[in-house]
Amino acid sequence: MVLELQKPRPIWQIMFSTHHTDVGLLYLILSLSFLFMGGALALAIRAELFLPGAQIIGDAMTFNRIFTVHGTTLIFLFILPFASAVGNYFVPIMVRYKDMAYPKLNAIAFWMIPPGAALVWLGFADFTWYAQPPYSIISAPGPAADMWIFGLKILGVSSVLGALNFVVTILKCKHPDMSIGQVPLLAWSFLASSLIILVAIPTFAAALLMLLTDRLGVSGFFNPAMGGDPIAYSHLFWFTFHPEVYVLVIPAIGMMYEIIPRFSRKPIYSYNSGIFAFVLLSIVAFSSWAHHMYATGMSFTEKTVFMVGTLAAVPASAMHVFNFIATMWNGRIKFSTPMMWAVGGIALFFSAGAGGVANAAMPLDFATHDSYWVVGHFHLFVMGTIAFGSIGYLYYMFPYVTGRMYNETFGKVHFVMSFIGTILVFFTQHILGLYGMPRRVFDYPPIPEWIAMNQIATIGAMIIGISMIIFLANMIYSSGKGKLADTDDPFGLGGKYYYPFEAKNPKH
Amino acid sequence: MSGHSNWPEWIYIAVVIALMCWVGAEAWNAERLVEHVPADAEVIKVIAQQWFWTFEYEDGTKTIGDLYVESGKAYKFEITSKDVIHSFNIHDYVVLMDAVPGRVNTVWFAPTDVRTHDIQCREYCGLIHYNMRGTLHVEEPSS
Numbered sequence: 045m046v047l048e049l050q051k052p053r054p055i056w057q058i059m060f061s062t063h064h065t066d067v068g069l070l071y072l073i074l075s076l077s078f079l080f081m082g083g084a085l086a087l088a089i090r091a092e093l094f095l096p097g098a099q100i101i102g103d104a105m106t107f108n109r110i111f112t113v114h115g116t117t118l119i120f121l122f123i124l125p126f127a128s129a130v131g132n133y134f135v136p137i138m139v140r141y142k143d144m145a146y147p148k149l150n151a152i153a154f155w156m157i158p159p160g161a162a163l164v165w166l167g168f169a170d171f172t173w174y175a176q177p178p179y180s181i182i183s184a185p186g187p188a189a190d191m192w193i194f195g196l197k198i199l200g201v202s203s204v205l206g207a208l209n210f211v212v213t214i215l216k217c218k219h220p221d222m223s224i225g226q227v228p229l230l231a232w233s234f235l236a237s238s239l240i241i242l243v244a245i246p247t248f249a250a251a252l253l254m255l256l257t258d259r260l261g262v263s264g265f266f267n268p269a270m271g272g273d274p275i276a277y278s279h280l281f282w283f284t285f286h287p288e289v290y291v292l293v294i295p296a297i298g299m300m301y302e303i304i305p306r307f308s309r310k311p312i313y314s315y316n317s318g319i320f321a322f323v324l325l326s327i328v329a330f331s332s333w334a335h336h337m338y339a340t341g342m343s344f345t346e347k348t349v350f351m352v353g354t355l356a357a358v359p360a361s362a363m364h365v366f367n368f369i370a371t372m373w374n375g376r377i378k379f380s381t382p383m384m385w386a387v388g389g390i391a392l393f394f395s396a397g398a399g400g401v402a403n404a405a406m407p408l409d410f411a412t413h414d415s416y417w418v419v420g421h422f423h424l425f426v427m428g429t430i431a432f433g434s435i436g437y438l439y440y441m442f443p444y445v446t447g448r449m450y451n452e453t454f455g456k457v458h459f460v461m462s463f464i465g466t467i468l469v470f471f472t473q474h475i476l477g478l479y480g481m482p483r484r485v486f487d488y489p490p491i492p493e494w495i496a497m498n499q500i501a502t503i504g505a506m507i508i509g510i511s512m513i514i515f516l517a518n519m520i521y522s523s524g525k526g527k528l529a530d531t532d533d534p535f536g537l538g539g540k541y542y543y544p545f546e547a548k549n550p551k552h
Numbered sequence: 553m554s555g556h557s558n559w560p561e562w563i564y565i566a567v568v569i570a571l572m573c574w575v576g577a578e579a580w581n582a583e584r585l586v587e588h589v590p591a592d593a594e595v596i597k598v599i600a601q602q603w604f605w606t607f608e609y610e611d612g613t614k615t616i617g618d619l620y621v622e623s624g625k626a627y628k629f630e631i632t633s634k635d636v637i638h639s640f641n642i643h644d645y646v647v648l649m650d651a652v653p654g655r656v657n658t659v660w661f662a663p664t665d666v667r668t669h670d671i672q673c674r675e676y677c678g679l680i681h682y683n684m685r686g687t688l689h690v691e692e693p694s695s
């Protein structure tokens with residue numbers, strides 16, 4: 045299963061290609077570039093918060109722009125394109141088709157991302173990743189705000205086109221000998237997350253247009269001065285973005301479903317329960333969006349409904365955790381780098397979920413909402429679960445993509461440092477939230493507990509930063525000079541049995 | 553894929569569901585009690601704007617930034633905003649409610665100690681959001 049030709053080709057041949065592995069490679073390079081760019085912004089934020097007072101960044105406006113672009117970048121330009129990279133490489137192979145269903149559309153979806161990204165980065169807006177009106181209408185400076193709106197519009201369309209392609213590839217192009225109940229869980233995860241995208245994104249697309257016309261002053265949907273309602277925007281936004289958090293996490297879970305059984309040298313404990321949990325999660329994803337809005341003045345009944353909807357999603361997530369543990373149970377586990385990332389990711393997934401339950405319980409949310417707790421909560425997912433699963437999978441696919449092996453020791457060092465760093469940053473941020481520190485603040489009063497927690501978090505972030513430099517060096521060096529991989533069994537697991545879904549791609 | 557039984561998974565799922573029902577029921581009950589505003593609560597209007605708080609008491613007096621209440625009495629805040637969304641927060645008393653322009657949200661509390669507490673804005677509202685702070689002064693009961 046060699047995913048990329050080993051003979052070097054000129055870059056423009058890859059850029060103008062529509063073949064799924066080439067588009068996958070483009071997605072991969074783009075997403076990793078933005079991982080490092082967005083990560084650099086995070087380090088700037090953490091450095092500024094190391095001490096009260098202005099040190100590194102200097103003024104609040106720049107700080108606000110930095111955290112806005114940080115969040116937007118890592119969600120839309122790292123996590124989503126990374127998943128598309130993996131999907132492009134593996135989904136056609138797993139359903140035994142020669143390419144994606146619509147190769148040209150696939151390339152178009154990719155090439156929409158750079159202009160969207162350019163708008164976000166050149167504008168550098170300041171209204172946070174959810175552009176809450178009326179701030180975003182009456183107060184946020186243009187043209188940055190307008191560029192962000194257009195950028196997100198383009199990224200949203202790209203996401204929808206990509207999702208459409210995955211759905212058709214999986215449902216219509218899979219090999220006739222293969223039933224949908226035989227498609228590997230990684231491909232299932234793309235089916236589930238793509239369906240969520242198709243249902244969820246149009247709502248935000250509409251909200252963005254309304255936001256734009258509100259900013260132009262020709263409408264007043266969300267502007268109270270013109271009789272509009274800003275809370276309506278919150279509903280539209282979260283109707284898209286609560287399900288979207290599952291769009292982000294489901295492919296990462298799918299990647300873990302590839303890694304865990306291989307390196308445990310056992311079949312997956314229950315394939316059916318994996319599918320069931322994906323499908324269930326895609327449905328209940330739509331029942332909980334207003335748990336982000338308890339403090340907007342919702343009635344008791346509304347809050348209760350959305351709390352129940354939120355708690356209903358927990359068993360489905362918990363099923364995945366069970367499935368992973370049961371698969372590892374009694375397995376002959378080999379802790380190579382990908383396995384370490386996957387297992388670390390599952391541990392953090394569990395901790396993050398426990399914190400989510402506390403948020404969802406409505407009286408507790410009034411202690412945690414919009415405090416650093418929330419920052420800690422969702423970063424345990426986006427960094428601890430999604431980035432961990434993704435990076436683990438990157439190490440896993442590395443030999444298949446490059447034909448060479450990465451340096452195992454540095455891979456493990458990367459994991460250990462990132463794992464410790466992640467715990468230092470994001471567990472601490474939960475505590476910081478309980479001490480009452482609001483999120484999205486450029487500066488804070490010198491309360492001793494706040495200072496201590498901020499300093500631990502900053503040190504953790506620096507540890508992650510250093511580990512990412514090791515990672516980058518390892519990837520660049522090994523892809524050119526690493527030792528040649530045995531592509532039949534690069535991880536020395538012994539026997540082809542452990543790669544059950546290896547199917548020859550007719551093009552290779 | 554065969555050769556093992558699924559009962560541990562069923563038990564596990566049942567435990568998770570039971571836990572969630574318990575969390576939900578407890579939360580529902582607690583929130584119901586917390587939301588019950590005492591009838592004799594004194595009303596204080598809280599007006600947020602970029603980037604300070606104005607408090608208006610029942611007798612019509614106003615203060616900016618500093619909020620004065622008496623220990624042992626109940627207060628109901630009627631919160632609104634003049635410009636963008638803010639969030640009125642006295643973290644020590646878990647008082648948190650968004651200040652939304654065009655709406656009045658209410659939340660109540662009854663301070664029990666005699667000291668000062670921090671008031672802050674918990675919803676991003678622009679340039680000086682980080683310093684949209686105030687002070688709650690809980691004083692000895694006057695009567």
Ligand code: HEM
Nearest residue numbers: 289293335336397400401403404409412413414418422425
């Ligand atoms: C599956 C992966 C998950 C991801 C990626 C995720 C992501 C997020 C994000 C990004 C936010 C904050 C949004 C913001 O205010 O900027 C958030 C808040 C929240 N999450 Fe999660 N979440 C996940 C799972 C869960 C689960 C399983 C639960 C509950 C059981 C949960 C409950 C909540 C609640 C209640 C909030 C609102 C907190 C508040 O603002 O007060 N989340 N989550």
Ligand SMILES: [Cu+2]
Nearest residue numbers: 286333335336
């Ligand atoms: Cu949510």
Ligand SMILES: [Cu+2]
Nearest residue numbers: 673675677681
């Ligand atoms: Cu604010």
